[in-house]
Structure formats: structure tokens, C-alpha cells
Amino acid sequence: NAGVMQNPRHLVRRRGQEARLRCSPMKGHSHVYWYRQLPEEGLKFMVYLQKENIIDESGMPKERFSAEFPKEGPSILRIQQVVRGDSAAYFCASSPDREYYGYTFGSGTRLTVV
Amino acid sequence: KNEVEQSPQNLTAQEGEFITINCSYSVGISALHWLQQHPGGGIVSLFMLSSGKKKHGRLIATINIQEKHSSLHITASHPRDSAVYICAVSRNTGNQFYFGTGTSLTVIP
Numbered sequence: 001n002a003g004v005m006q007n008p009r010h011l012v013r014r015r016g017q018e019a020r021l022r023c024s025p026m027k028g029h030s031h032v033y034w035y036r037q038l039p040e041e042g043l044k045f046m047v048y049l050q051k052e053n054i055i056d057e058s059g060m061p062k063e064r065f066s067a068e069f070p071k072e073g074p075s076i077l078r079i080q081q082v083v084r085g086d087s088a089a090y091f092c093a094s095s096p097d098r099e100y101y102g103y104t105f106g107s108g109t110r111l112t113v114v
Numbered sequence: 115k116n117e118v119e120q121s122p123q124n125l126t127a128q129e130g131e132f133i134t135i136n137c138s139y140s141v142g143i144s145a146l147h148w149l150q151q152h153p154g155g156g157i158v159s160l161f162m163l164s165s166g167k168k169k170h171g172r173l174i175a176t177i178n179i180q181e182k183h184s185s186l187h188i189t190a191s192h193p194r195d196s197a198v199y200i201c202a203v204s205r206n207t208g209n210q211f212y213f214g215t216g217t218s219l220t221v222i223p
Contacts, residue, residue, distance in 0.1 A: 107156030
């Protein structure tokens with residue numbers, strides 16, 4: 001059981017480029033959550049997805065950010081036209097159900113915008 | 115005011131000391147989690163609690179639902195315990211977690 005896999009571990013983008021962050025949940029997990037950790041700040045919820053559905057995106061910035069969790073393949077967090085303020089660690093977590101039992105985090109993707 | 119408050123923010127201990135990190139929350143929860151984050155590293159879930167007490171090795175976590183308070187204890191601390199410990203709660207309404215800002219622990223040999 002490989003756990004929650006995030007890639008890339010580190011991503012450098014120039015201002016205005018697109019960043020695509022991938023999260024493969026643990027086997028058997030159908031619930032995926034994305035969190036952002038800004039420098040010197042705590043983790044903040046971004047979005048909660050189940051297969052092919054966005055359940056709660058109340059933590060997502062209104063513009064430039066989108067997330068998907070297709071029927072096949074990993075969940076993708078996409079940031080268009082990145083700005084310096086997007087530099088952060090982005091963590092994905094997965095669980096087998098809504099009750100959070102077995103909730104597991106990935107190792108994160110550290111995005112640096114230059 | 116943050117829904118989840120942790121104390122202390124920073125903690126330095128000598129190897130072997132007994133350590134306590136506290137977490138208070140102000141919302142109704144379905145579960146409380148203690149997480150560990152090493153510098154530059156990922157996040158590991160240590161415990162998930164909805165009542166009582168759990169123990170894993172040298173780590174003990176307790177929760178008092180009535181007082182909305184949880185503690186994480188580390189017995190016989192070791193330098194490899196140095197990390198940021200984060201308290202997080204999952205609410206009984208809604209889908210998201212709320213996180214404390216973390217306690218940075220340094221254990222000195």
C-alpha cells in the first residue's frame with residue numbers, strides 16, 4: 001500500500017505559468033482533500049472531492065484555481081497564471097469515507113513561483 | 115479567533131523529558147487529529163480521537179469532549195521527536211478540517 005502519492009515534490013514556476021499538482025489517493029480511498037500551507041501559517045482547507053464530483057470548494061480562491069478528481073487517474077489541483085503569493089506547500093489527503101477513519105496525508109508539493 | 119488553539123507555540127526540551135502539548139477548540143467536532151510534520155517533510159497522522167485516550171509507543175493522546183480540550187504527551191522524549199505537532203478537528207457539520215497553527219518541538223540531546 002503506497003499511501004497517498006503526490007507529485008511533483010517540488011515545482012518551480014515563473015509568474016504567469018500554470019502549475020498542475022497531482023494526488024493519487026490510497027487504494028480504496030474515494031475521498032480527496034486539498035490543503036495549502038503558506039509560509040509561517042497553518043494548513044488551510046481548499047477543496048473536498050469525491051470521484052467526478054466537487055463536494056466542497058469553499059476554501060478555493062475564486063479565480064485561477066481549479067480541482068478535479070476524474071473517474072480514472074489522480075486528482076489534479078490546477079493553478080493558472082501563478083503569482084508569487086501562490087508559493088506554498090500543497091498537501092493532499094484521502095480517506096475511504098466521510099468519517100475520516102484512515103485519513104492519510106501525502107508528502108506535499110512545494111510550489112515556488114519565481 | 116481561530117477555531118483551534120494550540121499551546122505552547124514553541125517548546126524546547128531536554129532528551130528524556132515528559133512533554134505535553136495542548137489543544138483547545140471552540141466548535142462541535144466529530145473527531146480530533148494530532149499530526150506530525152518534520153521540517154521540509156510531509157504530514158503524518160498520529161492519532162484520531164473522538165473520546166477518551168489513545169496510546170502508541172511513547173505517544174499518548176487524550177481528549178475531553180465536555181471541556182473541548184485535547185493533550186498530546188510524549189514520554190521519554192528523543193531528538194527524533196523534534197517536529198511540528200498540529201492539532202486538527204473535523205467538524206460534525208461540513209467537510210473540512212480546522213487546524214491549529216502548530217507547536218514546534220525541539221528536543222536537545
